[in-house]
Amino acid sequence: MSTVEDTLTGNAAISHADRTAVFHSWSAQGALNPLPIVGGSGSFVWDADGRRYLDFSSQLVNVNIGHQHPRVVRAIQEQAAILTTIAPAHANATRAQAARKITALAPDGFSKVFFTNGGADANENAIRMARLFTGRDKVISRYRSYHGNTGAAIVATGDWRRVPNEYARGHVHVFGPYLYRSEFWAETPEQECERALHHLERVVQAEGPDSIAAILLETVPGTAGVLTPPPGYLAGVREIADRYGALLILDEVMAGFGRTGEWFAFDAFDVRPDLITFAKGVNSGYVPVGGVVISDAVAQHFDERVFPGGLTYSGHPLAAASIIATLDAMAEEGIVANAKRIGADALGPQLRSLADRHPVIGEVRGSGVFWALELVADRGTREPAAPGYMQRLKSGLLGRGILPFVVDNRLHVVPPAVVTDEEVAEGVAAIDATLTEIGPS
Numbered sequence: 001m002s003t004v005e006d007t008l009t010g011n012a013a014i015s016h017a018d019r020t021a022v023f024h025s026w027s028a029q030g031a032l033n034p035l036p037i038v039g040g041s042g043s044f045v046w047d048a049d050g051r052r053y054l055d056f057s058s059q060l061v062n063v064n065i066g067h068q069h070p071r072v073v074r075a076i077q078e079q080a081a082i083l084t085t086i087a088p089a090h091a092n093a094t095r096a097q098a099a100r101k102i103t104a105l106a107p108d109g110f111s112k113v114f115f116t117n118g119g120a121d122a123n124e125n126a127i128r129m130a131r132l133f134t135g136r137d138k139v140i141s142r143y144r145s146y147h148g149n150t151g152a153a154i155v156a157t158g159d160w161r162r163v164p165n166e167y168a169r170g171h172v173h174v175f176g177p178y179l180y181r182s183e184f185w186a187e188t189p190e191q192e193c194e195r196a197l198h199h200l201e202r203v204v205q206a207e208g209p210d211s212i213a214a215i216l217l218e219t220v221p222g223t224a225g226v227l228t229p230p231p232g233y234l235a236g237v238r239e240i241a242d243r244y245g246a247l248l249i250l251d252e253v254m255a256g257f258g259r260t261g262e263w264f265a266f267d268a269f270d271v272r273p274d275l276i277t278f279a280k281g282v283n284s285g286y287v288p289v290g291g292v293v294i295s296d297a298v299a300q301h302f303d304e305r306v307f308p309g310g311l312t313y314s315g316h317p318l319a320a321a322s323i324i325a326t327l328d329a330m331a332e333e334g335i336v337a338n339a340k341r342i343g344a345d346a347l348g349p350q351l352r353s354l355a356d357r358h359p360v361i362g363e364v365r366g367s368g369v370f371w372a373l374e375l376v377a378d379r380g381t382r383e384p385a386a387p388g389y390m391q392r393l394k395s396g397l398l399g400r401g402i403l404p405f406v407v408d409n410r411l412h413v414v415p416p417a418v419v420t421d422e423e424v425a426e427g428v429a430a431i432d433a434t435l436t437e438i439g440p441s
């Protein structure tokens with residue numbers, strides 16, 4: 001047996017310990033060199049050598065309330081002193097109150113919450129509910145989506161991560177609206193919307209309408225590129241789901257709880273889902289949690305029938321306490337309104353002005369604190385910027401003290417919802433300087 005140091009100080013020691021003991025997500029392990037982070041506050045984090053970074057990633061687009069919000073930290077500490085854990089079969093006041101805080105934000109007719117450990121198992125259980133409720137099997141979701149890394153959720157996912165993981169059955173994919181790289185030869189948002197809906201309906205018909213349990217969509221696909229749907233798309237999907245007796249599940253794991261400048265991203269659209277999945281922003285990941293907000297019709301289906309699903313940590317008291325404190329602080333401090341204002345008055349205009357000066361930016365899209373810059377080698381052909389260019393961009397931003405979120409040829413600009421005007425200006429100036437330094441793709 002080797003000896004283990006009790007304390008690790010300094011970036012080098014932490015990095016070394018990490019590389020010898022920790023197996024990381026989604027990566028070949030050999031070439032990894034993760035940045036050590038030891039503390040944070042608001043929009044900033046810092047490493048063990050005292051270097052500060054402006055977190056323009058919100059980690060995995062989840063720290064909506066910012067790092068170490070004192071009220072949430074205190075709520076977790078206070079709950080830990082009262083009751084750190086209790087089995088899901090018991091009634092618990094903190095858990096019930098967290099569920100009520102969430103349903104109060106949902107449309108009328110959503111009175112129950114099933115808590116999970118995170119976003120993947122929220123989708124897993126929403127799919128299970130839809131299958132049991134409809135007595136049908138298939139689930140339609142989008143290419144260009146991410147729904148989590150478990151059995152059905154990863155196969156519902158529409159990016160490269162699905163392909164090595166296809167062990168679940170009954171999943172069908174469609175293309176959704178994405179005008180900048182239209183699959184439908186569309187030139188306007190109206191055409192893109194109409195053709196994407198036609199495509200979806202034809203797939204439903206071809207798959208056998210009586211076999212479709214649910215259509216599962218991220219309200220605004222996030223990791224796939226912040227693809228805000230054109231007006232009418234989500235309402236059109238709702239109509240198709242109703243016409244063929246399928247449920248509509250909206251995945252609000254990344255888009256919900258302030259990210260788009262709304263409590264739920266679908267609040268900005270004319271649509272009402274049957275099931276809502278959430279995680280991330282509901283408590284900014286201070287304790288792992290997710291869940292399904294269940295419409296009354298689906299909830300009542302399980303009044304007399306057993307729901308064959310559960311988790312040891314469903315409704316964990318530390319998570320529940322952190323949800324209550326997060327949602328209270330977000331409401332009282334106007335954090336969702338801040339995200340909306342920052343998007344409209346600061347991030348949106350400043351990112352668009354960057355695009356005026358840097359031809360490598362092919363498109364700027366988003367709202368709230370949920371933006372993507374699509375970087376291209378050529379604005380005419382829209383050829384994506386090469387991986388080497390994206391790597392230089394990432395290194396340049398890190399060198400300027402900005403934590404970036406880079407996916408494929410895109411820079412996602414996704415700061416916490418508490419970000420200030422000064423912090424936005426600092427981050428955008430760093431992007432500007434980095435793009436100037438590295439030049440065209």
Ligand code: PLP
Pocket residue numbers: 060117118119120121123146147148149218222223251252253254255279280290
């Ligand atoms: N759904 C969406 C839209 C997500 O962005 C993610 C995570 O990024 C998930 C589901 C999965 O959540 P988790 O990683 O908590 O399982």
